[in-house]
Amino acid sequence: xxxxxxxxxxxxxxxxxxxxxxxxxxxxxxxxxxxxxxxxxxxxxxxxxxxxxxxxxxxxxxxxxxxxxxxxxxxxxxxxxxxxxxxxxxxxxxxxxxxxxxxxxxxxxxxxxxxxxxxxxxxxxxxxxxxxxxxxxxxxxxxxxxxxxxxxxxxxxxxxxxxxxxxxxxxxxxxxxxxxxxxxxxxxxxxxxxxxxxxxxxxxxxxxxxxxxxxxxxxxxxxxxxxxxxxxxxxxxxxxxxxxxxxxxxxxxxxxxxxxxxxxxxxxxxxxxxxxxxxxxxxxxxxxxxxxxxxxxxxxxxxxxxxxxxxxxxxxxxxxxxxxxxxxxxxxxxxxxxxxxxxxxxxxxxxxxxxxxxxxxxxxxxxxxxxxxxxxxxxxxxxxxxxxxxxxxxxxxxxxxxxxxxxxxxxxxxxxxxxxxxxxxxxxxxxxxxxxxxxxxxxxxxxxxxxxxxxxxxxxxxxxxxxxxxxxxx
Amino acid sequence: xxxxxxxxxxxxxxxxxxxxxxxxxxxxxxxxxxxxxxxxxxxxxxxxxxxxxxxxxxxxxxxxxxxxxxxxxxxxxxxxxxxxxxxxxxxxxxxxxxxxxxxxxxxxxxxxxxxxxxxxxxxxxxxxxxxxxxxxxxxxxxxxxxx
Numbered sequence: 346x347x348x349x350x351x352x353x354x355x356x357x358x359x360x361x362x363x364x365x366x367x368x369x370x371x372x373x374x375x376x377x378x379x380x381x382x383x384x385x386x387x388x389x390x391x392x393x394x395x396x397x398x399x400x401x402x403x404x405x406x407x408x409x410x411x412x413x414x415x416x417x418x419x420x421x422x423x424x425x426x427x428x429x430x431x432x433x434x435x436x437x438x439x440x441x442x443x444x445x446x447x448x449x450x451x452x453x454x455x456x457x458x459x460x461x462x463x464x465x466x467x468x469x470x471x472x473x474x475x476x477x478x479x480x481x482x483x484x485x486x487x488x489x490x491x492x493x494x495x496x497x498x499x500x501x502x503x504x505x506x507x508x509x510x511x512x513x514x515x516x517x518x519x520x521x522x523x524x525x526x527x528x529x530x531x532x533x534x535x536x537x538x539x540x541x542x543x544x545x546x547x548x549x550x551x552x553x554x555x556x557x558x559x560x561x562x563x564x565x566x567x568x569x570x571x572x573x574x575x576x577x578x579x580x581x582x583x584x585x586x587x588x589x590x591x592x593x594x595x596x597x598x599x600x601x602x603x604x605x606x607x608x609x610x611x612x613x614x615x616x617x618x619x620x621x622x623x624x625x626x627x628x629x630x631x632x633x634x635x636x637x638x639x640x641x642x643x644x645x646x647x648x649x650x651x652x653x654x655x656x657x658x659x660x661x662x663x664x665x666x667x668x669x670x671x672x673x674x675x676x677x678x679x680x681x682x683x684x685x686x687x688x689x690x691x692x693x694x695x696x697x698x699x700x701x702x703x704x705x706x707x708x709x710x711x712x713x714x715x716x717x718x719x720x721x722x723x724x725x726x727x728x729x730x731x732x733x734x735x736x737x738x739x740x741x742x743x744x745x746x747x748x749x750x751x752x753x754x755x756x757x758x759x760x761x762x763x764x765x766x767x768x769x770x771x772x773x774x775x776x777x778x779x780x781x782x783x784x785x786x787x788x789x790x791x792x793x794x795x796x797x798x799x800x801x802x803x804x805x806x807x808x809x810x811x812x813x814x815x816x817x818x819x
Numbered sequence: 820x821x822x823x824x825x826x827x828x829x830x831x832x833x834x835x836x837x838x839x840x841x842x843x844x845x846x847x848x849x850x851x852x853x854x855x856x857x858x859x860x861x862x863x864x865x866x867x868x869x870x871x872x873x874x875x876x877x878x879x880x881x882x883x884x885x886x887x888x889x890x891x892x893x894x895x896x897x898x899x900x901x902x903x904x905x906x907x908x909x910x911x912x913x914x915x916x917x918x919x920x921x922x923x924x925x926x927x928x929x930x931x932x933x934x935x936x937x938x939x940x941x942x943x944x945x946x947x948x949x950x951x952x953x954x955x956x957x958x959x960x961x962x963x964x965x966x
Contacts, residue, residue, distance in 0.1 A: 607942055612836035615944035619843060647942025 351414045352397040358421035359390035365428040373435040386424060393417070462536075462557035468550055470494045470511070482536075482559055484529035500527050514542045515550045523560070535564045592661065599657050606650055614643040645777075652779035656764060659786050664704040671698035671744065674705070675733050678712040682720055689729070691720065696734035699742045701811045707787045708811075714780040715746045715807050721774055722750035722805065740813055741793065747806040752799040761797050784809065827853040827959060829882040831863040831899065832917070833891050840944060841886065841917070844951040850959065855882070860894025863887070864902060867909055881912050884958040887934075889918040889925055897928055904933045913958045 363383040370379045399405045456463050462479030466472055475490050483490070483498055496504050503525050510522055521539040528534055537560055542553035617639045621628070628636065672695065679693050701708065716731070723729030726749060735744040753761070753768050760766040764782040781795075784807075788795045792812045799805035828850065832838045838856055845851040857863045865871035867885075869878045885903070889896035896916065903909045913935040918925065926937060935958070938950045 607940070608834055608837065610942045611840065611940060611944070611947070614942050615836070615840040615843070615947070618944045619840075644943050650942075 348408050348411050348414055349397060349400060351411065351418050352393055352400070352409070355414065355418045355421045356390050356393045356397065358418070358425050359386050359393065362421065362424040362428050363387045363390065365425065365432070369428070369432055369435060372432065372439055462559070463554060464495065464557065465552070465554040466495065467552040470496075470552070473552075474554075479557060482528070482534060482557070483526060484532075498526050498528075499524070500533075503527075510538075510540070514540055514553060517542060517544070526557075535560050595657065596661065599654050602650060602654065607647060610643045610647055610650075614640050614647075617643075649777050652777045653764075656779055656783055656786065659707070659783060659790070662707075664707065664790060666703055667705055669701045669703055669705050669708055671701050671708070671735065671742075674709055675712050675716075678709060678716055679731075679733075682716060686720070689720065689724065691723075692728065692730045694730060694732040696732070698733070698735040698744060699737045701742055701744075702813070703791045703811055704787075707790070711784050711787050711809065712746075714784050715809075718780060718807075719746055719748040719750065719805075721776070722752075723748045724750075724774075726750060738810075741810040742813065743808060743810050745806050745808045747804065749804040752801050752803045752805045753797075754801050755799060758797055758799070762795060781807075827883045828855070828955070829863070829866060829885045830854055830856045831860070831885065831891065831896070832856065832888045833858050834888075837888070837940070840947070841951065844944075844948040845955060847948055848952045848955060850952075850955040859892040860896060860899045862893075863891075863899050864894060867899075867903060867912075868906070878908055881909065883913075884955070885912055885914045886917045887914055889916060889929070897925075897932065900929065900932045900934060915954050915958065 363386040366379050366383040366386065370376045373379075396405075396409060400408055456476050459476065460478060462482050463474075463476040464472055464479055465474040471492055471494055472490055473492075475487060477487075480487050480490065485498075490498075496507060499507055506522070506524050510524075513520070519540050519542060521537050523535065523537055525533045525535050537558045539556040539558070540553060541555065543551045545551045617636050621633055621636050625633070675698065676693075676695060679691075679695075683691060719731045720729070723731065728749075730749050732747040733745070734747070735742060737743075751769075757768055760768065762781045762785040763778075765778040766782075767776060767778040769776075785795050788809045788811070793810040795807070795809045797805060797807045828845070830838065830841060832841060842851050842854065842856070845854060855866065857866055862872070863885075866873045866876070867882075869876040887896050887899060891899070896918070900914060900916070903912060903914060910933070914933075915936040915938060916925075916929045916934050917938050917940060929937060936954055938947075938954060941947050941950070
């Protein structure tokens with residue numbers, strides 16, 4: 346009975362082993378090998394089964410040896426375990442094969458679809474692989490390219506570049522370089538080649554691959570930029586020449602104004618003076634008054650011409666920038682005014698001023714013009730007070746000159762800095778209306794700003810700024 | 820009429836009105852006795868270097884001072900100045916540039932060439948008289964040039 350049980354288990358185990366072996370076909374392939382193994386195991390199982398049936402039917406009088414059958418049982422069990430254990434090994438091999446195939450597929454797709462050309466060469470420089478993009482770029486079919494050397498697709502000049510590059514490649518250098526390919530239709534295609542030389546385990550050069558980027562568009566854009574730059578340069582030169590011509594004409598004009606316009610005025614002034622002197626007995630008081638009107642008007646016109654010339658000269662004058670002690674400069678200008686008009690009681694309240702960087706002579710002119718205005722327009726005051734101050738802002742210094750004079754109507758603030766613009770009659774306050782225009786031009790040339798605040802009979806404050814770093818804005 | 824050798828002031832001026840006014844200003848201060856007027860740069864050079872119309876003049880009788888306008892016909896004032904100041908015989912003659920030009924380049928150029936004074940002729944005749952008087956006295960009386 347025991348022998349029958351052992352035989353039964355052996356048969357079952359052997360069939361299980363055969364089935365398992367057949368199942369492995371799916372994982373590993375090699376159908377024939379596994380079928381043979383399965384058949385072999387099955388035959389052993391059938392043989393056991395025949396023995397068992399003979400034993401149960403009592404056809405054999407001597408039952409098989411229990412020990413031998415037990416050994417057979419263990420062998421069958423080992424078979425099942427062996428086949429079962431080998432399965433995961435095959436499974437993992439299969440998985441890594443699949444992964445490799447997938448990865449290869451991925452890279453193949455990448456290479457085939459990438460926008461750059463790709464060529465692989467063997468150690469003799471023969472092309473072994475190229476992608477579709479490179480075929481397209483060169484205009485040849487793959488069959489026309491494979492097995493040829495890259496030099497077949499280069500003109501002489503570029504062949505020299507390639508030869509030189511090959512020498513570098515063999516040294517292991519892999520710096521991208523520019524080269525022009527000759528396409529099938531003869532067109533030259535500018536490219537950047539990023540090479541990757543390959544070396545075998547022994548360090549021998551074994552060819553390599555290269556990524557080839559078509560830079561036709563980039564070259565075209567570069568050329569366009571160069572062309573536009575050259576055009577711009579040309580236009581700047583032309584414009585500068587024009588401006589220089591205009592400037593020269595202007596200079597000639599003001600020179601001529603200065604010379605020729607003043608001469609007749611001088612004559613009118615001089616000879617009407619001579620009339621008064623030499624013929625004083627022939628003129629009555631009214632006649633002399635009229636002649637004096639002529640004289641004073643020539644003087645006024647002379648002043649206008651001078652102011653206008655000073656103003657126009659300012660635009661052309663070269664700037665000589667240096668560090669300027671603004672406090673000292675303002676004080677010096679004010680003291681000069683005091684010596685000119687000692688009669689007027691003037692009180693100056695000067696704060697500490699931040700130092701500036703600019704053209705000292707021009708900035709001095711700003712103080713002269715602003716202070717003379719302040720003095721002029723405080724004349725009706727009993728106690729004129731002029732305040733000069735300044736403070737530092739982020740990128741600029743702000744200075745101001747404040748007075749308690751007649752002030753102005755803010756309605757006309759826009760007119761203040763215009764040339765020949767005046768807010769008072771000449772009878773009230775003398776002047777030609779150029780002073781503030783000059784102030785504005787000087788400050789603008791320094792890259793600063795000017796503005797004013799005021800109130801009728803409430804004083805006026807003039808502000809100007811100077812950038813902390815001065816540049817000539819022309 | 821004074822003889823060419825006694826000239827104290829050489830006035831180089833093309834504008835007749837300016838000539839008359841300048842003479843008038845000089846006369847006011849009794850400086851107009853020995854004045855020679857020339858109307859252009861070429862005539863000025865002839866006078867100074869005793870050539871052409873002035874060939875008979877003695878170059879050693881130098882004018883005590885030259886009042887020189889810059890904008891002149893034929894040879895301009897700066898050229899006259901350059902010639903006067905580069906000649907050993909004449910370079911000690913004081914030259915006062917008298918012009919209506921305010922142009923800076925004229926001033927700079929003139930000083931480079933060695934002028935002694937510079938008057939911008941003002942429109943106001945009274946101021947001009949004052950300037951002429953001061954400079955005339957200065958160069959004729961106070962600053963006697965080496966003989």
